[in-house]
Structure formats: C-alpha cells, structure tokens
Amino acid sequence: MNNEKVALIFGGARGIGAAIAARLAREGYRIAVTWVSRPDRAETLVTSVKNAGGQALAIRADSADPAAIQSAVDATLHHYGRLDIAVVNAGVLRLGRIEDFQLDDLDATLAVNVRGVFLSVQAAVKRMTDGGRIITIGSNTAVRTGHAGSSVYAMSKAAVAAMVQNLALDLASRRITINNIQPGPIATDMTAAMVEQITAQIPLQRIGQPEEIASLATWLASEESGYMTGASLTIDGGFVL
Template identity: 50%
Template sequence: MNTKFNGQVAFINGGSRGIGAATARRLAREGAKVAIGYAASAIAAEALVEEIRAAGGEAVAIKADAADAVALTRAIDSVADRYGRLDILVNSAGVLRLGPVDQFSLEDFDHTVAVNVRAVFVASQAAVKHMKDGGRIINIGSTNAQRMPFEGGAAYAMSKSALVGLVKGMARDLGPRGITVNNVSPGPVDTDMNPAEGDFATALHGLMALKRHGTADEVAAMVSYLAGPEAAFVTGADLLIDGGFAA
C-alpha cells in the first residue's frame, strides 16, 4: 500500500465487479477508505471487502441500487456519516441492453437511462453535499459515445454520450470549488459483460488499433490518476482508453 489517498474516502457505485472492483482495489491499495456500492452482487461485494482488508486496506460494502434514487442517495449519505467525509465518487454502475430501435422496449430504454445517466446525476448531487473543495467525480463512460459500429446499440450509445455533456456542465458548476468532474471512457475491456474470449472479441479487435481487450486494472489506473493531485487541472474531459477503437 502507498499513501496517495491517505485519509480520503471514496464511494464506488457499481464497485463489486469488473472495472468498479478493480478501481476499489486500486484506490484502497493507495490508501483510500473505500465504500463499495452494489445492487445485487452482495456475495461479490463482501468478498472484495474481505480481500481489501486482508491486504491492509479499509473497505465496506453498501447496498445501493443505481436505479433507485432514494436508495442511492441514502447510501452516499451513510458513507459520509460513517467516515465524516467524502472525497472521491466513482460512478461505475452500468447496464448494456441491446436491440434494434424498432424492437427495443421502452422499459429497457428507461432502465438504461436510469442506471447509465440518472444515477450519475443523483450520485453526484448527493456526493457534492459532503465534499470539501478539491473533490473528485469520475464516471465510467464508453468509447461507444464516440463510435457505435454495430447494430442494436443506439440506446446504450445515447446513454454514454449523455455523460459527455453532463460532465462539461457539472465541471462548470463545481469548478469554483475545485471539484473536478471527468469521464473515463473504455473500449472493450475483459469483464463478465464483455470477455476477451467472447463471441464478439475477434470482430471488436478488428476495429481497434491495438488488437486486444483492455484490462480492468488499466482502466482503474486512469481513474486513480484523475482522482489524484496530479489531475487537479483536468476537468470536463472525456478520456478514451479504448485501444484505438474510436481512432
């Protein structure tokens, strides 16, 4: 462990698996107290907490359904109450529902917006009430905001594109307090949602400059940079980490 984030508290919404879990490990290893928000993966969240504690870090799992604004706000408030502060918010919860526009249900559309867009706004609004000047808000976006090269991804691409505009506006609102707001936008990353050996891997690699999936740890490293002091002048940005998918 190092002391980059010593004394700081991070809430990671959607932190039990994939990129969120890798981010929780990274920030905890660098000294942050980490609250892992989860919707349904209680076993995975508690296992991650135990893993972090065994490595000498401090972590807690908090049930927080991203689609439930009241529950999400309550979870963030509880973390701030528990530790007396909140310094870093990582919005990592997300859903991927695919289908052609003429068959895509309104229920799936509304759920996509609720988790991928509204939850980011709700969590950010709740977090900034507890943040001191210089806090950090980091969203996990997607390279599909820049390029959607296959059918069925309109709603998903729209939801991630919305975050680009949201961070620009929020960066202006929170700039006077020194709170930065940024997106990290991955391309194909080896997770349960999009495994490197999955059915679409070869096709995806054919669209990329680097012919491989990224790793969750690589994305977590960029999140750590944005959360740290060296990124104090970076805000309102949408930073691609996509192996040249959108190049």
C-alpha cells in the same frame, strides 16, 4: 499516501468498478462500494482490502433508485466521516434495433445510465470535501460507431459526456473536478463471450483490462490531475468499426 481520503465507488463490486476500488485501496484511500446483484463479489473485495490492511465498506444500493443513491452517500459519511472521491461506474447495457427496442429497456437505460449518474454526482457533491474528485465511467460509444442495436446505450453515454463537460462549471468554484472515462471493450463478465470477435476491431489487437481503466481513474483521483476538469478521456486501443 491517502489514508485520510475516502472514495465511494458506485457499482464497485465487480469489473471496472472493482478494479478501481482495489487500486484506490492500494493507494491508501478508504473505500466504500455499492452493489445491487452480487453481494458475494462485494464481500470478496472488502475482505481482500481489509486483509491487505486497508479499510472498505460494501453498501447495497440500486443506482436506479434515488433514495438508495442518497443512502449510499449517507452510509459512507456515517462510516468514515468524510467523502473526497466519487466514482460513478454503475450502468446497464440493453441492446436492440430500434424496430424492436422495448420501452421498458429504454426507461431502464436512462434511469441508471443518465438519471442515476446525475443523482449520484448530485448526492456526492453536497457532502464532498472542497477540492474533491468526481469520475464517471462512460463509453467509447459516445464518440465511436459501435454496432447495430447499440443506439440507446450510446445515447446514454453521450449524455454523460455532455453532462460532465457542463457540471465542471458548476463545481469549479469549490475546486471539485469532474472527468469522464470512456472505455472501449474491457475484459469483464459482459464481454467474456465475445473476446475474439471484439479483438478483431481493435488496432492494438487485444482487449483492455479493468486495471488499465483503474490506473487512469487513480490519476484522475489524485492531486496531479487538479487542472483537468470537464474532460472525456477515451481509452479503447483505437477501436474502430
């Protein structure tokens, strides 16, 4: 069991982040999750973990705000006294063709999906136990063609993949590994209205489940993954378009 280890999940109140948090809690990790717009989801998750005998903490933190990111790390350390795992799941999806794409949407995407990822990793590793784990949640759009209007989102996720590959070199001396999960279409609030359309583009003929991403994240958080770092792992049912 991992009952001494602490995992902080940025963007952990719902969807993939919540599935990762719940799975890590079942594996014995003490968890902290950040939320920005759904306190009810965060509290439901925390209550569920506690009712099952685990430890959980919800922290309001906008990943577009550097001070909030730092505060989330500080709150986790204050509550638990250590930090072993950081999962950077927070992200935004702004779509639009280049002729119409708004500067505010470009700035918002980069602020959360690129700058927010870098700052979350930076804040976490400064306080992380040597031998810890960093896991980012990217997207298969970094390596697959998505659809018209997704260029800015894809760009941001490709940036995360490149960042992870190189941050692995910065962190190797402390035996901290960093890896990037690149999910394809997953059954979340974001995809609820498009399941049939999306499924037609997936060779396995089904949409992925958040728990499948959580399973991979749990392995990356474990001691068993200690020789993997700087990798981007695509999990998308063979998505093609």
